[in-house]
Amino acid sequence: MRHAYRTALVTGASSGIGESFARLLAGRGTDLVIVARRSDLLDRLARELVERYRVAVEVVAADLTDPLEREEVERRLRADPVELLVNNAGYGAFGSFAELSLDDQLREIDLNVVALVRLTHAALPSMIAKGRGGVLNVASMAGFTPSPGSATYGATKAYVSSFSESLHAEVAGKGVHVTALCPGFTRTDEEAEANLLWLRRADVARAGLDAVSAGRALCVPGAQYKVALPALKLVPRPLLRAAVNRMWQQAADSQSGAG
Secondary structure, eight states: OOOOOSEEEEESTTSHHHHHHHHHHHHTTOEEEEEESOHHHHHHHHHHHHHHHOOOEEEEEOOTTSHHHHHHHHHHHHHSOOSEEEEOOOOOOOSOTTTSOHHHHHHHHIIIIIIHHHHHHHHHHHHHHHTOEEEEEEOOGGGGSOOTTOHHHHHHHHHHHHHHHHHHHHTTTTTEEEEEEOOOSEEOSTTOOOOSSOEEHHHHHHHHHHHHHHTOSEEOOSHHHHHHHHHHHHSOHHHHHHHHHHHHHHHHHHHHHHO
16 A cells, blocks of 8 residues: 655755655655755755645754754654654765774764664654654665775665664554665766666655555665665675775775876
8 A cells, every 4th residue: 555645854855865855745745844954955945845836845954963953853753743754864984994084984873873763763653653654764775785985884874774674574564664765876966867877866766755655665776776686695795895895996096096
């Protein structure tokens, strides 16, 4: 059974896939709470969505790595529950783990994992009580492979996938759906075309919304990545580590040469 969500909160909504989530949901008649750090971008998006789709849009400017600002969003979810939570906010610090700033990588964990867990914990009880709702957590194909050059990012996305699948099982039969969306390389430009490697952000967002509505635990957008996922599971881990490490070293050498 597919759910048509009447209200939704989307994090990281000011640009990229998060903006696509907001646009698609508004087009489906969903009233929105959009969350990101940049209030100017959120205000511009809210005005456009209200005018075009005649939906209600609430803007919440918040840095989800800041405990006080994050707590405000948690309180908003508890006080005025939504039917769909889209945990999209996230980022990656790329480079050698030993050379990257530790504070930057801890902030990455705060956003990709801690904020996602806290907001899910704030939203889920009311959904279970009402027997209706959905949580869509944006993970990544990076969570299924070793990720040299983005070790912390890959680990956070592996956590999101595992966490989401476990919650999906916990709430089965309660009218609530929890889904992990695991895209591969995705263009952030709204007008960019898809190709053999890259996905369009609107296609990724649409696939995720359709998956959580249909109650699927895992969504891998794009035919190329649907084929790649089972193949990755068949490759012996030592060979997979060697392959991705070679790719990382080539990319690092190329970047060094360009500098």
